Amino acid sequence: MSADTSCVNSPRFHPRQSEEIGENIEQQVVAISRDNSAPRDGMWDMRMIGIADTLQLGNRDEEKGAYFNVKAMIANIKTENALYKACIEEGCKKKVVEGDNYGMSYRCEKCNKTSPKYKYITLLSAEVTDLSGTHWVTIFEESAQKLLGKSAAELGAMMENDKDSYYAAFETVRFKSFIFRIRSKMETYNDEQKIKWTVYDVRPVPWDQYIDALNKAIETATTL
Numbered sequence: 309m310s311a312d313t314s315c316v317n318s319p320r321f322h323p324r325q326s327e328e329i330g331e332n333i334e335q336q337v338v339a340i341s342r343d344n345s346a347p348r349d350g351m352w353d354m355r356m357i358g359i360a361d362t363l364q365l366g367n368r369d370e371e372k373g374a375y376f377n378v379k380a381m382i383a384n385i386k387t388e389n390a391l392y393k394a395c396i397e398e399g400c401k402k403k404v405v406e407g408d409n410y411g412m413s414y415r416c417e418k419c420n421k422t423s424p425k426y427k428y429i430t431l432l433s434a435e436v437t438d439l440s441g442t443h444w445v446t447i448f449e450e451s452a453q454k455l456l457g458k459s460a461a462e463l464g465a466m467m468e469n470d471k472d473s474y475y476a477a478f479e480t481v482r483f484k485s486f487i488f489r490i491r492s493k494m495e496t497y498n499d500e501q502k503i504k505w506t507v508y509d510v511r512p513v514p515w516d517q518y519i520d521a522l523n524k525a526i527e528t529a530t531t532l
């Protein structure tokens with residue numbers, strides 16, 4: 309399965325496309341912050357990736373999507389386009405337009421402002437896997453910081469000045485397992501509908517509780 313990140317990962321800069329990405333990110337951030345199902349500890353609401361995928365969770369509830377947890381390993385994480393340059397206005401996450409038209413400055417179409425500065429925003433694309441399947445997920449700022457232990461500003465500085473450290477930051481999580489809180493939701497890209505998984509929270513695997521939960525599942529299965 310491939311990630312629906314073709315526009316995010318496009319090597320060619322395209323202002324209109326970036327505008328659409330910016331709007332889409334904003335809608336998602338707003339949708340996430342509106343959800344009141346606060347993350348909590350322990351093993352709860354767990355799903356296997358393959359089953360969640362087969363059931364197409366989030367397919368019906370278009371407005372809100374479906375929320376569940378997976379215990380999964382990061383099989384792949386993209387280092388390219390993991391950050392984007394955004395407007396520096398507080399609360400604005402819109403991708404800035406940069407180019408010849410505006411000299412060396414960065415323009416936010418939403419705030420209608422041009423600035424010599426920008427801020428970095430993290431937008432990770434990772435492939436997560438468990439025994440049942442694999443899925444590409446999008447990981448936004450807060451979860452990305454929890455996962456990598458680095459802020460967008462720190463990652464941005466490393467990307468610009470110290471590529472080795474930048475890549476090393478991603479390597480620390482590759483092939484490691486986490487509990488991911490997923491929002492599965494139907495999205496439309498270029499008139500094509502696709503179920504997209506967004507990471508809403510990430511936390512370490514509570515191994516004791518995980519093993520307990522597995523044992524209980526096996527007990528239930530063997531008594532059927």
Ligand SMILES: [Zn+2]
Nearest residue numbers: 395400416419
């Ligand atoms: Zn702005």
